[in-house]
Amino acid sequence: MLDFRRDRVRYAVALVLLAAAYYLSARLGLTMSLVEENVTPLWPPTGIALAAFLLVGRSLWPAVAVAALLVNLPISEGLLAAAATAVGNTLAPFVAAVLLERVGFRRQLDRREDALSIVFIAALGSTVISASVGTATLVASETIQSDEWLTAWLVWWTGDAMGILTVAPFLLCLPLFEELPGWSAARWAEATAVLFAASALVIWTALSDLQLLYLVIPVVAWASWRFQLRGAAPVALLVTFIVTRAAVNGDGPFSEDTLFDQMFKLQTFNACIALTGFFLAAMVTERNRTAEALEAATVELEDRVRRRTAELSATNRRLVEEIRTRSQAQQQLSQEEARARREHEIAQTLQMSLLPDRIPNVPAVAVAARYVPATGDIQVGGDWYDVIPLRDGLIGLAIGDVAGHGLQAAATMGQLRMALRAYAVQDPSPASVLAGVHRLVSHLPMPEMVTLTYLVFDPETWTLRFANAGHPPPLVYGDGNARYLEEVLSPPLGVTPDAEFTEASIEMTPGSTLLLYTDGLIERRGESIEVGMERLVAGVVDQDGAAVDDVCDHLLSALVDRDRVSDDVALVAMRPSTLAGKPLSVAFDAEPRMLAEARRTLRLWLRGYDVSVDDETDILLACGEACANVVRHAYGTAPGEMVLEAHVAGRLFEMTVLDHGEWRAPVDRGGGWGLQLIHGLMDTVHVDRTPDGTVIRMSRQLRGGES
Amino acid sequence: MSELATVEVVAHGDGEEVVRVRGEVDLSNATLVGDQLSAAVAEATVVIVDLSETTYLDSAGIAMLFRFDERLKHARHELRLVVPPDSPIRGVVRMTRLDQVIPVQDTLG
Numbered sequence: 178m179l180d181f182r183r184d185r186v187r188y189a190v191a192l193v194l195l196a197a198a199y200y201l202s203a204r205l206g207l208t209m210s211l212v213e214e215n216v217t218p219l220w221p222p223t224g225i226a227l228a229a230f231l232l233v234g235r236s237l238w239p240a241v242a243v244a245a246l247l248v249n250l251p252i253s254e255g256l257l258a259a260a261a262t263a264v265g266n267t268l269a270p271f272v273a274a275v276l277l278e279r280v281g282f283r284r285q286l287d288r289r290e291d292a293l294s295i296v297f298i299a300a301l302g303s304t305v306i307s308a309s310v311g312t313a314t315l316v317a318s319e320t321i322q323s324d325e326w327l328t329a330w331l332v333w334w335t336g337d338a339m340g341i342l343t344v345a346p347f348l349l350c351l352p353l354f355e356e357l358p359g360w361s362a363a364r365w366a367e368a369t370a371v372l373f374a375a376s377a378l379v380i381w382t383a384l385s386d387l388q389l390l391y392l393v394i395p396v397v398a399w400a401s402w403r404f405q406l407r408g409a410a411p412v413a414l415l416v417t418f419i420v421t422r423a424a425v426n427g428d429g430p431f432s433e434d435t436l437f438d439q440m441f442k443l444q445t446f447n448a449c450i451a452l453t454g455f456f457l458a459a460m461v462t463e464r465n466r467t468a469e470a471l472e473a474a475t476v477e478l479e480d481r482v483r484r485r486t487a488e489l490s491a492t493n494r495r496l497v498e499e500i501r502t503r504s505q506a507q508q509q510l511s512q513e514e515a516r517a518r519r520e521h522e523i524a525q526t527l528q529m530s531l532l533p534d535r536i537p538n539v540p541a542v543a544v545a546a547r548y549v550p551a552t553g554d555i556q557v558g559g560d561w562y563d564v565i566p567l568r569d570g571l572i573g574l575a576i577g578d579v580a581g582h583g584l585q586a587a588a589t590m591g592q593l594r595m596a597l598r599a600y601a602v603q604d605p606s607p608a609s610v611l612a613g614v615h616r617l618v619s620h621l622p623m624p625e626m627v628t629l630t631y632l633v634f635d636p637e638t639w640t641l642r643f644a645n646a647g648h649p650p651p652l653v654y655g656d657g658n659a660r661y662l663e664e665v666l667s668p669p670l671g672v673t674p675d676a677e678f679t680e681a682s683i684e685m686t687p688g689s690t691l692l693l694y695t696d697g698l699i700e701r702r703g704e705s706i707e708v709g710m711e712r713l714v715a716g717v718v719d720q721d722g723a724a725v726d727d728v729c730d731h732l733l734s735a736l737v738d739r740d741r742v743s744d745d746v747a748l749v750a751m752r753p754s755t756l757a758g759k760p761l762s763v764a765f766d767a768e769p770r771m772l773a774e775a776r777r778t779l780r781l782w783l784r785g786y787d788v789s790v791d792d793e794t795d796i797l798l799a800c801g802e803a804c805a806n807v808v809r810h811a812y813g814t815a816p817g818e819m820v821l822e823a824h825v826a827g828r829l830f831e832m833t834v835l836d837h838g839e840w841r842a843p844v845d846r847g848g849g850w851g852l853q854l855i856h857g858l859m860d861t862v863h864v865d866r867t868p869d870g871t872v873i874r875m876s877r878q879l880r881g882g883e884s
Numbered sequence: 885m886s887e888l889a890t891v892e893v894v895a896h897g898d899g900e901e902v903v904r905v906r907g908e909v910d911l912s913n914a915t916l917v918g919d920q921l922s923a924a925v926a927e928a929t930v931v932i933v934d935l936s937e938t939t940y941l942d943s944a945g946i947a948m949l950f951r952f953d954e955r956l957k958h959a960r961h962e963l964r965l966v967v968p969p970d971s972p973i974r975g976v977v978r979m980t981r982l983d984q985v986i987p988v989q990d991t992l993g
Contacts, residue, residue, distance in 0.1 A: 568887060768912075769912030770912050794972040794975060798942065805911040851943045858979075
């Protein structure tokens with residue numbers, strides 16, 4: 178609609194045009210008047226006014242009012258009558274427009290309710306106003322007789338109604354040619370044909386005496402069916418106009434009728450045409466719209482199906498991709514796991530292989546050691562212990578822990594263990610050994626923190642010297658006492674550039690046991706280390722008499738959950754014993770370096786007896802030659818053991834050296850003097866060569882003398 | 885263990901060289917001691933090996949001394965040993981008749 182407040186010029190033009198159209202159509206309508214000069218069966222201005230109100234706006238009412246007044250002035254009895262009629266003529270379309278808007282009327286007339294609305298509300302309803310006002314004015318001004326009022330009212334009413342019913346839809350359909358999709362040439366041709374057919378048919382039936390007016394209905398239906406409002410409205414207008422002219426002229430079907438019959442026949446016919454046309458048009462439009470909606474829905478559905486299918490296949494692809502990624506991740510994970518497990522195994526194997534494969538036989542000192550690798554992931558590695566036979570019968574004992582776990586820690590541990598052995602051989606002093614290892618740790622490419630306790634035990638004096646670099650203190654227990662060796666404690670190795678290590682010493686007593694361990698034995702998550710140390714003391718309280726191997730096993734089962742070892746555990750137990758007073762029986766590795774050990778052990782043992790220097794010298798030489806024999810001939814290059822047994826009964830000294838090897842043909846390196854010497858040194862010598870090995874039994878009467 | 889025995893030159897001059905073997909000589913270190921002796925006395929015409937502080941000498945050590953003596957004799961050099969009468973190795977030296985092949989004197993002097 179136009180906004181006339183903004184555009185007064187266009188408003189004025191619209192007013193003028195509407196007034197002109199109203200006036201001219203009124204003049205045309207009046208040419209068909211049936212009652213006097215102002216009541217006609219077809220009153221187009223009302224339809225024009227309604228269409229203008231619906232299309233442009235009700236603000237155009239002044240044009241209608243003025244035009245109606247101008248139309249009515251010449252045919253009314255005075256200005257007042259003309260004005261009253263004009264008011265009625267203006268009110269009817271105005272009220273119709275208001276009511277139609279109220280019920281949601283669509284000027285496209287494309288729904289059945291629109292057809293119903295324009296027929297009943299506008300055409301038949303609102304025109305009661307104009308008919309009543311107009312008839313009342315006619316009666317009041319005595320233009321007609323009061324008994325003529327019903328006929329006048331009916332003609333007025335139907336005239337206005339037909340004006341609305343035929344003219345308004347025609348005018349309303351005009352904008353549709355602009356708004357709706359245009360017609361092809363073929364459709365224009367068809368539309369023209371329909372119009373001609375309708376014209377020809379209705380002219381013929383309207384002029385013919387045959388009552389065949391309704392023959393035009395199929396043509397109207399055709400127009401509605403094919404072109405909806407744009408076909409029905411023009412045809413209906415044309416047909417009603419022609420038939421109304423015929424009725425006014427009394428032509429054909431109307432020739433014999435009274436005025437009332439003419440009016441009745443005409444208006445019934447007109448109503449039929451209008452209703453048929455518009456209803457059919459509305460229904461077809463609705464049907465078309467439904468079909469279009471259906472088609473659109475189908476297209477939409479297809480589109481949605483296509484989209485959904487695409488979505489589904491995309492989802493499917495994504496799913497496949499995700500499954501692939503996950504299985505890759507899974508594979509990667511199991512590869513990770515396998516790698517971690519492999520590293521754990523390697524670290525464990527390395528760790529095991531770097532630890533002493535067995536504890537060396539040390540006479541008069543019982544030593545046992547255990548190592549339990551951590552069970553979890555790669556927590557293994559880094560702990561180590563060592564038992565090192567040193568010169569002069571000293572025994573070096575070491576226990577340490579390299580910070581960190583895994584291959585790196587195990588490898589570092591291996592280096593440190595070898596280095597410590599080298600330092601210990603060079604200088605057995607614990608402080609000096611720690612200083613040496615500290616220097617090495619500090620010069621590692623990646624310095625690690627290392628805790629280490631190193632001790633040296635002298636079996637001759639029972640002195641235990643020790644130094645400790647940040648390691649849990651060793652425990653000595655026996656005779657119901659237990660104490661940690663906490664006299665000296667230096668910082669861990671590798672943490673300070675300049676470290677000084679001090680050492681302390683204690684005398685061990687017969688029956689006492691030394692216990693070395695790593696933190697895995699005493700530490701538990703969420704518990705102070707003191708609690709663990711107390712637990713260890715409690716664990717050894719009844720282990721005085723137990724063999725050192727049993728002590729280790731007992732502690733591991735009491736303090737460590739073997740199925741869930743969170744940290745490596747290393748454990749060494751050492752218990753010295755006195756040789757004196759009992760028969761000697763010791764085993765040595767059958768290696769050249771152990772010969773001196775064997776002699777020293779025997780010398781130590783002999784001190785428990787009254788043996789002269791000469792006896793001792795000869796016995797030691799005989800022992801040395803017998804042992805050298807084993808080393809040279811028993812095992813070849815394979816490792817083996819030699820066992821030395823000795824006892825004294827009265828003044829008779831008896832000694833046995835045996836092995837479990839095969840006697841090999843003597844290689845002449847010692848001039849073959851070994852056995853010869855033994856024979857010269859001892860009173861009796863028996864050599865038994867059995868499949869199980871060789872046994873050399875020797876005896877000698879102790880001669881006394883200088884001791 | 886290692887360092888069971890040490891070999892050191894204690895005096896030399898006038899083609900005479902005194903080498904002292906201190907400690908124990910057995911199968912484990914006899915060859916090493918022999919090599920050390922050979923190395924120490926390369927230039928000397930008279931070699932005196934002082935065994936006064938040798939506390940143990942087994943058949944391997946004896947054999948080593950015999951071979952050492954043979955090598956020196958081959959080079960027309962002379963080997964003499966010092967073994968005090970109260971030395972623990974005096975017995976083995978006598979038993980193996982080493983003293984009948986190599987001159988053995990009681991003291992360095």
